[in-house]
Amino acid sequence: MSMGFPGNGFEQPVALFLLVNLVIALLRAARGPTVADRMLMALLFGSTGVGILVLLSAHGGTPLIDVALTLALLAAISGIAFARRAWQSGHGAENETRRTRKGRDDRHPD
Amino acid sequence: MIDTLIEWTSRLLLIVGTFFYLAGTIGLLRFPDVYSRLHALAKADNLGLGYIVLGMAVQAESLAVAAKLLMIWPLTLAASASVGYAIARRAALERLAHAGRTVPLPFRAGRKPRRGRHMSGGLIFAVTGAVLFAMGGAAVILLADLLRRILAFNLMGSGVFLILTQSVALPLAIYGRAYFARAATESRFFWTLTGFLLAGLNALFLSTDLFNLYVTLEITGPLLLSAIACLLMVAGLLLKTALFPFHYWLPPAHGGAAGAWLLLNPPLITAAARVATGTFAESKISPLAWARFIAAHEYQTILPGGSVADD
Numbered sequence: 001m002s003m004g005f006p007g008n009g010f011e012q013p014v015a016l017f018l019l020v021n022l023v024i025a026l027l028r029a030a031r032g033p034t035v036a037d038r039m040l041m042a043l044l045f046g047s048t049g050v051g052i053l054v055l056l057s058a059h060g061g062t063p064l065i066d067v068a069l070t071l072a073l074l075a076a077i078s079g080i081a082f083a084r085r086a087w088q089s090g091h092g093a094e095n096e097t098r099r100t101r102k103g104r105d106d107r108h109p110d
Numbered sequence: 111m112i113d114t115l116i117e118w119t120s121r122l123l124l125i126v127g128t129f130f131y132l133a134g135t136i137g138l139l140r141f142p143d144v145y146s147r148l149h150a151l152a153k154a155d156n157l158g159l160g161y162i163v164l165g166m167a168v169q170a171e172s173l174a175v176a177a178k179l180l181m182i183w184p185l186t187l188a189a190s191a192s193v194g195y196a197i198a199r200r201a202a203l204e205r206l207a208h209a210g211r212t213v214p215l216p217f218r219a220g221r222k223p224r225r226g227r228h229m230s231g232g233l234i235f236a237v238t239g240a241v242l243f244a245m246g247g248a249a250v251i252l253l254a255d256l257l258r259r260i261l262a263f264n265l266m267g268s269g270v271f272l273i274l275t276q277s278v279a280l281p282l283a284i285y286g287r288a289y290f291a292r293a294a295t296e297s298r299f300f301w302t303l304t305g306f307l308l309a310g311l312n313a314l315f316l317s318t319d320l321f322n323l324y325v326t327l328e329i330t331g332p333l334l335l336s337a338i339a340c341l342l343m344v345a346g347l348l349l350k351t352a353l354f355p356f357h358y359w360l361p362p363a364h365g366g367a368a369g370a371w372l373l374l375n376p377p378l379i380t381a382a383a384r385v386a387t388g389t390f391a392e393s394k395i396s397p398l399a400w401a402r403f404i405a406a407h408e409y410q411t412i413l414p415g416g417s418v419a420d421d
Binding site: 007018054072 | 156
């Protein structure tokens with residue numbers, strides 16, 4: 001398979017760094033406190049994932065660039081779908097201004 | 111001389127990109143409210159991606175590869191602009207708290223969304239679906255190898271899903287209001303996607319007369335690369351199935367996604383390919399190739415999951 005890149009030896013360490021970066025950012029998802037913050041994490045998975053795929057294309061070959069393109073497109077659509085559809089008022093969003101409601105887990109009302 | 115220059119330019123760009131990703135993560139962790147965190151994500155991370163794409167494009171061997179790489183960046187910029195706007199607007203509508211002295215929001219933040227408002231979004235989703243379907247269809251016809259055709263076909267599947275479930279007029283005419291019940295939508299999604307994928311595999315086989323999946327997917331890489339691929343794969347699977355580290359933070363969006371189908375899909379495709387070519391025992395699919403499928407399917411199923419959870 002034609003590789004398309006000579007590679008400069010920095011790609012894999014940088015990709016690994018981005019992966020660690022992503023894992024650390026998961027703390028934000030853990031802390032919340034709103035559904036929107038967690039969705040931001042999903043978007044971060046998208047942009048970091050595209051970056052990692054682009055970096056790995058130095059060794060994995062140019063098809064990974066296609067995957068990166070597809071991923072960029074679909075990650076965006078998932079964000080829009082979330083903001084317009086999935087984010088429900090009231091029980092969907094744990095509102096920061098109403099954090100004193102009893103049960104932390106009110107995302108599954110039943 | 112020129113080669114060394116290119117090499118070091120590329121390294122420098124990659125490191126600058128890494129810095130911006132790091133800055134984005136620090137912002138995401140340290141900023142006080144949703145609105146400012148959105149800035150960290152939409153600005154810093156996309157700048158980092160821009161530098162990384164540039165760093166890779168500089169060292170690309172052909173112009174076509176560089177051009178394709180550089181296409182990624184405007185796409186993510188446009189995407190993050192619209193997603194950022196949508197999330198910020200919705201957050202303001204939900205009256206999420208601002209931290210500290212902030213300027214007033216430039217839109218009517220006090221208005222709550224009307225009940226049943228989601229129905230009006232149908233046209234956008236229908237158009238998006240049609241565009242996705244057309245793009246995917248053109249790509250399926252034009253592209254050369256099987257892997258890219260399958261990816262393009264998934265794009266087509268997403269489009270079909272959006273048209274069938276999210277546009278109001280068509281499903282309303284066919285199935286009536288009950289169509290929008292969650293269970294119906296879920297099963298519709300599942301069977302639509304499954305049916306279309308199977309039909310697509312048949313069509314691919316008929317058109318190419320060839321199922322050499324493992325030839326097009328053949329990849330050899332160093333150990334670290336395989337390790338990263340496996341990590342990504344495991345993270346993707348955990349996310350998809352909402353297992354331990356991810357079980358509590360997922361938005362309800364994941365409620366209806368077809369997890370089982372996702373898990374079965376790459377092995378199924380591989381098995382089908384082997385049976386079709388009669389080479390069942392001969393070759394194996396590499397972990398990275400599998401990870402590619404998983405990555406593509408991840409984002410494809412988050413989308414339907416997100417829209418299904420509306421009801």
